[in-house]
Every structure is written in C-alpha cells, then in structure tokens.
Amino acid sequence: xxxxxxxxxxxxxxxxxxxxxxxxxxxxxxxxxxxxxxxxxxxxxxxxxxxxxxxxxxxxxxxxxxxxxxxxxxxxxxxxxxxxxxxxxxxxxxxxxxxxxxxxxxxxxxxxxxxxxxx
Amino acid sequence: xxxxxxxxxxxxxxxxxxxxxxxxxxxxxxxxxxxxxxxxxxxxxxxxxxxxxxxxxxxxxxxxxxxxxxxxxxxxxxxxxxxxxxxxxxxxxxxxxxxxxxxxxxx
Numbered sequence: 034x035x036x037x038x039x040x041x042x043x044x045x046x047x048x049x050x051x052x053x054x055x056x057x058x059x060x061x062x063x064x065x066x067x068x069x070x071x072x073x074x075x076x077x078x079x080x081x082x083x084x085x086x087x088x089x090x091x092x093x094x095x096x097x098x099x100x101x102x103x104x105x106x107x108x109x110x111x112x113x114x115x116x117x118x119x120x121x122x123x124x125x126x127x128x129x130x131x132x133x134x135x136x137x138x139x140x141x142x143x144x145x146x147x148x149x150x151x152x
Numbered sequence: 153x154x155x156x157x158x159x160x161x162x163x164x165x166x167x168x169x170x171x172x173x174x175x176x177x178x179x180x181x182x183x184x185x186x187x188x189x190x191x192x193x194x195x196x197x198x199x200x201x202x203x204x205x206x207x208x209x210x211x212x213x214x215x216x217x218x219x220x221x222x223x224x225x226x227x228x229x230x231x232x233x234x235x236x237x238x239x240x241x242x243x244x245x246x247x248x249x250x251x252x253x254x255x256x257x258x259x
Contacts, residue, residue: 070248080196080239080250093246096153129195136243138186140207142195 035060035067037130037143044149045124051117051148055130062106062113063088068133069113071104073126074145081126086113120150154178154242158251164259171227173254175240178221184244185223187216190253191236199238200225230256 041053055069062069071083084094086104094102103116117124127147131139155178165171175185183203188196198207200216203223213228227234235258240251 072250079253080190080241082241082247082249085246085248095247095249131195133243133248136184136202138188138198138201138207138241138243139196139248140198140201145195 035132035141037132037141039128039130039143039146041128041146041148043147044151045120046152047121047150048119051115051120051124051150053115053128053130053146053148054112055114055143056110056112058111061108062111063108066134068135069104069106070131070133070139071115072129072131072139073124074129075123075126083115083117083128122150124148125150153247154181154245154249156240156242156249156251158238158240158254160254161252162255162257164257165230166259167230167232169230171230171234171256173225173238173240173256175218175223175225175251176221177223177242177244180220181242181244183219184242185216185218186241186243187214187225188239188241189234189236190239196239201243227256 036058038056045051065088070085084104101118106113127145129145130143132141133139187200190196204216237255
C-alpha cells in the first residue's frame, strides 16, 4: 500500500513560487503502474486536478495552470514535486498529492497541506 | 479537457432516505467514472470506480450506474455517517477532472 506525504511551506508571498514535495513510501516512483498527481482544494470549495506525471516523465497539466506549473519526479529520492509560479491569493488551497493507475480512481492520497498566499 | 457537472449542488435528507446524485461529462468517458466521499478536513475517499464497482470496504447501500456521459450515484438508506460532500471524477483522459461536488446535509 502506497503512503504519500506532502511537505513544503505553509505561506508563500504573492508573485513568488509555490513548491511542494510528495514523499512516496511503499512503492517506487519508477513504477510504470502509477500516475503521480497533484490536486488542490481552495477553502470551502471543490477539488481541482492540477496535473499528473507518469514514470517516463511525461506530464499532463490542467489548462487553468498550465503556463505556471511544473510537476516532476525525483527517482533518487522516491518523490515527486509541484512548482507553481507567480502565485496569487487564488492559489490559496489545500494541496494533495495522489496516485492512480490508468483508468482507475485516485485511491492513494496524502493528508493534504494548506498553502496560503499572503504577504 | 473534459468538463464534469453535478446536480444538485446540495441537498437535505433524513436518515433512511434514498439519495440520488447525477454527474455529466462534456464528452463520452467510456464508463471511467469514479465517485468519492469527502468529510471536512479529510482527503476524499473512493466509493465507486468504473461507474459501478464498489471499492473494498464501502457499504452496499452505495451504488453507481450510467454510461457515456451520464452517471448516477445512489445511496439507499442514508446513514448518519453519510452526511458529507460527494464528487464525481473522470479517469478517461488527462487532466483527470472532478465535478463541483454535492453536499448532503441533514434535514
């Protein structure tokens, strides 16, 4: 059973870059089985899929953030990361890392980490 | 990307009621439709995957059906622990989009 854990700063200043890491245990980010994803949820609102990376490093981003986002895998640390540039208050959210297998649901989630964009 | 809609956005129901939530995709997703339950402060939990398959450990009062673009989640005999927000999500193509959610509240 995979275990995921998000880490990163809880506060980011406007116009700066939000960076989060998802540490993976119980499995390898090199696995061809899983797609590694970031999902966010603004306070009191719904879930938004930010993007996904597969074991080859191919990435798939939501059009709403595509110009500002990078998701990548670090196999040497068994983790994957999220970078979101030029943040505004609208990027304040709980950020989850999660995995799925192709055509299946997100069945492994981190506990989520709240990131607040504020000066 | 594929847009997902849900209705209603919220509903009030009593323990024991039958509840139905609908989800529509902007294009056919070939049955790759999943349902989640989320409670405050928690990550979502999978209830149903592939339109109608019950996730291990999920009570049989939850069921799903549908095809193409239209899908339904039914809770037969609402229990106190079922008061939560429910999301549909398509895993047919990236980005793997979610519906806006349906909040089930106590009447």
